[in-house]
Amino acid sequence: MNELPASPLPDNSAPFQRLHPLSIILKSLGTLGQNLFAILVLHFSLFDRNIFYTGLAAVALVALVVGVTALIWSRFTYQVTAKEIRIKSGLLNRNNRSIPFDRIQDVSLEQKLVSRLLGLATVALETGSGGGDDGKLDALSRTDAEALRDTIRDYKDGLKPSDAGAAEHSDRGETPPLFAMDNRRIFIAGLFNFSFVLLAILGAVAQNLDFLLPDGFFDPRNWLDALPGRETIDGFSSWARVGGALAAILSLVVVGLVSGIVRTFVREYGFRLDKVDSGQAGFRRRRGLFTLTDMVMPIHRVQAAILQTGPVRARFGWYHLKFTSLAGDASGETDHSAAPCATLAEIDPILEDCAIHQAAADLAFQPVHPAFWWRRAILALLALTTIALTAGLFLHPGFFAILLLVVPLGFIPYLNWRHHQYALTASQLFVRAGWWWRRLAIVPLRKIQTVDVSQSPLDHPLDLATLTIGIAGGSTIRPVIIQDIGFAQAMDLRQQLIEAIGQNRLPGHA
Amino acid sequence: MNEQTPQMVPVDPDSDEPLRPYNQGLTPLHPPQKNLIRINMIIRALILLALGLAAEILLQVQLGTTPGMVLIPVALFALMLVLALPGRIYRRWGYDMGDEQLRVLRGFLWRTDTIVPFNRIQHIDVAQGPLQRAFGLSTLIVHTAGTHNSIVTLPGLATADAEAMRETIKGHIRQDMI
Incomplete structure (x- = not known):
């Protein structure tokens, strides 16, 4: 902020603006939706299904909600000056917030289904100051929102917003995207996005609507009693039972696949990543089926790149590229998804744009100490033996079977060890981790904030250490x-990292 | 990095300890810090003893256990807290103000060794509690933009030293790193 002696525009010249009036309707709808359930409950309980009372209560509620929302709306104003945005809000406790454009990490425009119908968009400004939206304008008209976004995006020290704005509008939308996903690709991404969210939702719905279910619905004893005679099941041949179990597993798999695909479609539909060159060079990402989001993130905010994949996905060559920046993604993810399902060839140009390079084919990755897996395996063995002995001796001999779990619990750390590697080049640190959730972090050395070498009590006899790289x-x-990794190795690696930070300390380079 | 810090000395398996002294030859904390740690430990020990006494009486009344079954181990542990630990904890702290970076070493069983380059520091606190004030000690707290370990704390500095370190670091802070 202190680089510019005097702003070309006097800071207070811009008028204070209100949000779009239609946002009252938008917000009221949201609040009403939350209270619909309460009205329903009242209808059945207090009002004894009297439609007149319920209607009266509904009208009162609508009036109250709209009134309060309108009052809040009237007390919410914002001002866009040359260098910052100021937001005044609050009914009784007035809050006056100013966010310098300098500190804004990324701007995202979000349009939920209703806002799309009303032609509105919510602007969320992220500064990375721990948790939540730092500045949220809910909502502006789509054009106003875009104009505000462009103002912030084009803001650069010493550059008047109008200068950048003029040059930029010519090339809007015509340039080919940096990366885009068609429906086929989203389907593929969905296949690997296997999740039991749908199952969880069904479970949650059942939990919340349990007043509709008979008492003790979740008590397994009732089920055992209610089953039409256990003999029916006992009467089935063992093959039929195995078949039943297989069908149950298969249906779970289908539910997982379908919910993964649906979720991916809802989130990633029309995924498109562009590079914006006006003002500050940045990435612009648009996606969403019902809720459209449109996020712009300046390239110099990228702290690290993360390539995620899995054992099956890697076989087909699909990777998920994410960028780490100080602010989390508006959708609640910690990292900004830049290409949810892409081949390395597609990812390369995106990475090149932010001066991050893929690992060269001949780059030798260093393994970590084998103690990584055998220590975990021994610990798992010890824990399982204790559990199996106590449970097996005191409860039921069948619990000795717990010991069989040692095989997967020992083998998975081994696989994880095989996939935990690192490599250091002149300007970047590569860290690979995980066998099932494979993750390759590419950290430009100039973005490293702190380096920790730590040792736990178990590390001392083997003289091992863990190196933690702090990035923003x-x-x-x-x-x-x-x-x-070995203690001496860790110290040596840290020395190299710290030296690299020192060398990269050129003005404007960090 | 100070050249005399022996952190890069190859580890000799036969004589491990002499080559890597407790705090690897870094600057130790201000000596009164040891007494401060001891006072904190005494407070903890007293709380522990009170809890032990309560448990002792409760168990004796309820189950009729032999007197001292709880209190004696608790007292031994409390004694260890007060007598053995403060010196060890103190010895294993160390810091080093390099030309470009601050290094902080801490911990006995769980050791952590942090390096913060000065130009990564966003802001600095010098904090002092009532007990620390009595000993003329201060805590230096540096904040980086990092998410992991973004707050590095260095307690037990002489207040003058802490303020001098703050001034040194202040000269390296730059705007808009992220």
């Missing part, structure tokens, strides 16, 4: 981490 943004649960 990304998941706190899964940071970029190199586990179980």
